Amino acid sequence: MCSTNSLAMVSDCSASSFVVGWPLWMTRWRRSNVLCSDPRTAASGLHRLTRPIGDGLCLADVLEPGSISGRACLGLGSFMRLKQFLFALLRFSLVPLLIREAVQRRRATIILYHDPTPEVFARQVRALKRRYNVISLRQLVDAVQKRDGSALPPKPLVITFDDGHVGNHALKPVIESLEVPVTIFLCAAIIGTHRRFWFLHAPSDRDYRRLPDEERLRTLADHGFVQSEEVPRREALSWNEIQNLSKLVDFQAHTLTHAILPYCSDEKARKEICDSRRVLEQAFGTPIYAISYPNGDYSDREVELAREAGYVAGITVDLGFNAVTEDLFRLKRICMDDSGGVTGVVVRASGLWDALKRLRRRPSYGWKESPANRIGVSE
Numbered sequence: 126m127c128s129t130n131s132l133a134m135v136s137d138c139s140a141s142s143f144v145v146g147w148p149l150w151m152t153r154w155r156r157s158n159v160l161c162s163d164p165r166t167a168a169s170g171l172h173r174l175t176r177p178i179g180d181g182l183c184l185a186d187v188l189e190p191g192s193i194s195g196r197a198c199l200g201l202g203s204f205m206r207l208k209q210f211l212f213a214l215l216r217f218s219l220v221p222l223l224i225r226e227a228v229q230r231r232r233a234t235i236i237l238y239h240d241p242t243p244e245v246f247a248r249q250v251r252a253l254k255r256r257y258n259v260i261s262l263r264q265l266v267d268a269v270q271k272r273d274g275s276a277l278p279p280k281p282l283v284i285t286f287d288d289g290h291v292g293n294h295a296l297k298p299v300i301e302s303l304e305v306p307v308t309i310f311l312c313a314a315i316i317g318t319h320r321r322f323w324f325l326h327a328p329s330d331r332d333y334r335r336l337p338d339e340e341r342l343r344t345l346a347d348h349g350f351v352q353s354e355e356v357p358r359r360e361a362l363s364w365n366e367i368q369n370l371s372k373l374v375d376f377q378a379h380t381l382t383h384a385i386l387p388y389c390s391d392e393k394a395r396k397e398i399c400d401s402r403r404v405l406e407q408a409f410g411t412p413i414y415a416i417s418y419p420n421g422d423y424s425d426r427e428v429e430l431a432r433e434a435g436y437v438a439g440i441t442v443d444l445g446f447n448a449v450t451e452d453l454f455r456l457k458r459i460c461m462d463d464s465g466g467v468t469g470v471v472v473r474a475s476g477l478w479d480a481l482k483r484l485r486r487r488p489s490y491g492w493k494e495s496p497a498n499r500i501g502v503s504e
């Protein structure tokens with residue numbers, strides 16, 4: 126363990142060569158981006174805006190991958206190169222290393238994936254294993270329950286997946302060969318069926334995560350999406366695939382249909398939370414102890430419902446790390462990129478990327494305000 130951590134440190138400490146070389150790299154980057162290479166962008170005349178961004182490094186635009194202005198001005202290829210540049214800049218600033226050694230050494234990091242390819246996942250997990258000690262979610266929950274972290278290694282890290290995407294099954298050889306504990310949170314009414322994940326089919330005309338539940342379903346239906354409809358192409362894990370993974374993976378609950386809980390009625394929220402636990406327990410014959418709140422959205426009501434339903438832990442996407450004194454129903458988690466490289470992983474796992482994004486605007490997930498505001502809130 127010592128040697129691998131040292132290796133990671135040496136790798137991060139190659140900052141000196143980066144610091145010396147980065148002005149040259151930046152000059153090259155600017156030269157390659159002063160003219161937009163994306164024909165759609167050029168046709169729209171937006172290429173004129175590329176120079177100010179190339180020259181001025183408009184951080185507000187590039188920190189948000191979904192930014193329309195960022196995409197339009199730079200073109201996707203340029204945007205990705207700039208993003209990689211920023212990741213490198215942040216990594217070799219040594220801030221991630223400092224966070225790891227000063228904060229994450231004593232606090233557990235939980236990371237969140239959705240649907241990475243086996244190649245990306247293997248590359249990222251190898252990088253993480255050189256810097257952290259991967260533990261299971263159960264180990265962390267036990268430590269927090271006992272308020273005793275003596276059984277945890279330094280720099281503990283928990284790997285989780287949300288939703289139960291069909292592609293998760295292809296990760297089996299990676300999970301097996303790298304010997305990492307993994308938890309997958311399943312939508313209990315979508316796995317084992319040909320139903321679809323609504324958020325993969327929501328039009329981009331508005332933020333459907335911020336609509337009252339009935340309005341969300343009604344508007345999605347107007348656009349042709351019906352939650353109960355089954356289609357030929359499967360999006361979620363089948364029961365056979367889950368069975369096949371069950372010796373390697375800890376399966377827990379992610380509600381029934383991925384409803385955004387704070388926007389649901391009391392009755393619907395209770396059903397989503399309680400019934401998902403019941404369905405999975407019946408299927409596995411073992412207690413389901415944790416729920417991941419869809420989109421990370423929760424309020425005091427969801428915490429109470431999860432407790433009543435018999436869960437022991439609730440997982441959010443609140444930014445931060447977990448001490449053994451943490452509230453078990455508000456465990457914090459860091460979002461990873463399903464397609465990123467090693468540099469991005471190092472920066473993201475330190476929480477630095479999420480922190481910078483949240484400086485710019487309110488997070489698009491993690492709703493946890495007063496239950497009095499629960500219904501009908503929109504941004």
Ligand SMILES: [Zn+2]
Pocket residue numbers: 287288379383419420
């Ligand atoms: Zn989800």
